[in-house]
Amino acid sequence: MNDEKALIAVYPMGEPFPAGIETAETDGSVDTFAGKIQVKWVPGAAVSSLGQMPFFIEFLKTSEQFDKWVEECPLQYKSPNAPRKRDVLGTILLSVLSGHWRYAHISAIRKRWRQPLIAR
Numbered sequence: 001m002n003d004e005k006a007l008i009a010v011y012p013m014g015e016p017f018p019a020g021i022e023t024a025e026t027d028g029s030v031d032t033f034a035g036k037i038q039v040k041w042v043p044g045a046a047v048s049s050l051g052q053m054p055f056f057i058e059f060l061k062t063s064e065q066f067d068k069w070v071e072e073c074p075l076q077y078k079s080p081n082a083p084r085k086r087d088v089l090g091t092i093l094l095s096v097l098s099g100h101w102r103y104a105h106i107s108a109i110r111k112r113w114r115q116p117l118i119a120r
Helices: 003-010 053-063 065-072 085-097 103-112
Strands: 026-032 035-041
Touching: 026 053, 035 053, 053 065, 053 085, 065 085, 085 103
Parallel strands: none
Antiparallel strands: 026 035
């Protein structure tokens, strides 16, 4: 008996995927702070523009963790032109979730999102 055949018989490659059966695309809606958005799950896609972010934002809204964070944050601005505390914290959160590590990258969030997912 050949050694290669013995190894193949002892260590199979795993469960074969049934031929002709493909997982279907699924559509759904996710409730965010800006309202419901439609998401489409495509199993074969390598990447998506939003990734898992809409689902995490839905979790933040449902669990009210983001609202608690905004209330407990000691950040204060005194200028009449200052942005709201909620907007600043939401921009920082989205920037970190997007993988940004420099302050200059935060401007990409402001340009990318026409209607923020965490705005009220």
